[in-house]
Each structure stands twice: as C-alpha cells, then as structure tokens.
Amino acid sequence: MELYNYLFSLLGRQAWWPADSPFEVAVGAVLTQNVSWKNVEKSIETLKRKRMMSPQAIAKAKLSHLESLIKASGFYRRKARTLKELSKLFISSGGVGEFFEGETAELRKKLLSIKGIGPETADSILLYAGGHLIFPVDNYTRRLSKKFGICSSQNYEAIRQCFEMELPKDVEVYKEMHALIVEFCKRFKSEC
DNA sequence: AACCAGGAGAGAG
DNA sequence: CTCTCTCATGGT
Numbered sequence: 001m002e003l004y005n006y007l008f009s010l011l012g013r014q015a016w017w018p019a020d021s022p023f024e025v026a027v028g029a030v031l032t033q034n035v036s037w038k039n040v041e042k043s044i045e046t047l048k049r050k051r052m053m054s055p056q057a058i059a060k061a062k063l064s065h066l067e068s069l070i071k072a073s074g075f076y077r078r079k080a081r082t083l084k085e086l087s088k089l090f091i092s093s094g095g096v097g098e099f100f101e102g103e104t105a106e107l108r109k110k111l112l113s114i115k116g117i118g119p120e121t122a123d124s125i126l127l128y129a130g131g132h133l134i135f136p137v138d139n140y141t142r143r144l145s146k147k148f149g150i151c152s153s154q155n156y157e158a159i160r161q162c163f164e165m166e167l168p169k170d171v172e173v174y175k176e177m178h179a180l181i182v183e184f185c186k187r188f189k190s191e192c
Numbered sequence: 193a194a195c196c197a198g199g200a201g202a203g204a205g
Numbered sequence: 206c207t208c209t210c211t212c213a214t215g216g217t
Contacts, residue, residue: 016198033199039215040198074214078200118200138198155206182198195217205208 001166007180016179017128023096025129031073042072055087082116100130119156135163140185
C-alpha cells in the first residue's frame with residue numbers, strides 16, 4: 001500500500017503499545033477512548049501500583065474503588081463497568097491467553113457484546129493484545145481515507161475491509177499502519 | 193478559557 | 206444509515 005510506505009518513510013517504525021501483558025493492552029484500549037494517551041498512562045500506572053492490573057483483581061474490585069483508580073482517563077463511570085465486564089469475559093474463557101485462541105470473528109462478537117466496547121476498541125484489542133489479523137478504524141483513518149480517496153464509503157466495516165484488502169496480511173504491518181496513521185495526524189494536524 | 197484527545201451508546205429523523 | 210447529544214478528565 002502506497003500510504004503505508006509513505007508514512008513509514010516519513011515517520012519510521014513506531015513499535016507502538018509497549019505493555020507488560022496483553023491484559024494491560026486491552027485495559028489501555030478501553031481507557032484511551034476519546035482521551036489522550038497521556039491521561040491513560042496515569043491510570044495504568046495507578047492500577048499497577050495498586051496491584052490491580054489483572055482480570056481477577058478488577059473483576060472482584062468494588063466499582064467505586066475502580067472508578068477512583070481510573071478517574072484520570074475520563075468517562076470513568078462507564079469505563080469502570082466495561083473493564084469489569086471485560087475481565088469477567090477473560091476469566092470465564094479460562095484466562096487472557098486462552099480467550100485469544102478462539103476464532104477472530106467469534107471473539108469480535110463477544111467483545112462487541114460488552115457495553116462500552118465498540119468496533120474500534122474491539123479490533124484494537126484483537127490486534128494489539130491478541131495478535132489477530134484485523135485492522136482498527138479510528139477517526140484519523142476515516143479522515144485520511146476520505147482525503148486521499150482510499151475508500152468510497154465512510155462506513156466502519158467498509159473502510160476496515162478496504163484497508164485489509166490493500167495491506168499485506170501481516171499482523172506487524174497492521175499494527176504499524178494504525179500507529180503510523182495516528183502519529184501522522186497528531187504531528188500534522190492540518191493535514192488530517 | 194474554549195477546545196480537543198488513539199469512542200461508544202442512545203435517541204431522532 | 207446518518208446526525209446529534211452525552212459522558213468527564215487533563216493538557217494547551
């Protein structure tokens with residue numbers, strides 16, 4: 001894909017989303033909804049410091065307590081409930097690793113059934129935490145798609161399949177592409 | 193001090 | 206399906 005080569009030569013490798021565990025990635029995906037990553041880092045640090053960064057700990061924590069720990073990343077009332085539901089899903093699947101052994105489409109449905117997890121968050125979790133071959137479409141991707149005329153439709157699924165069609169079927173490329181788009185739009189706001 | 197940030201849900205038209 | 210409102214904190 002031309003856009004990928006252009007962004008990569010412009011910005012270099014992003015090596016996005018360093019985390020201690022796939023669960024931490026999933027938590028970050030929920031917390032970052034419509035909020036800058038800087039806010040999310042605070043909440044993640046707090047959760048780790050309080051030894052709350054595990055499905056078991058979050059699943060059994062008091063809702064009000066969990067809310068106070070993630071307050072810094074906004075929308076904390078809904079995000080706390082979402083994190084508890086997500087944790088329960090992982091636990092009932094036998095663990096985070098076991099959950100991601102399932103089929104992509106099936107896992108996607110399970111994630112989308114949780115209130116507070118929409119298409120982009122579900123796909124980000126599948127790609128960055130689970131290593132599944134699926135491309136997340138955020139607002140930046142929509143804008144670039146529109147500006148460069150990459151896809152005719154603005155529908156989420158259409159754009160997703162459009163990018164998946166043009167990109168090499170490689171999880172690392174998907175991860176880089178999504179990160180490159182976000183970094184490009186952050187650095188060149190006027191272009192995006 | 194208004195504006196936006198790595199969205200999602202609910203409701204209306 | 207598209208548009209609009211709400212959710213909430215923290216940085217410019």
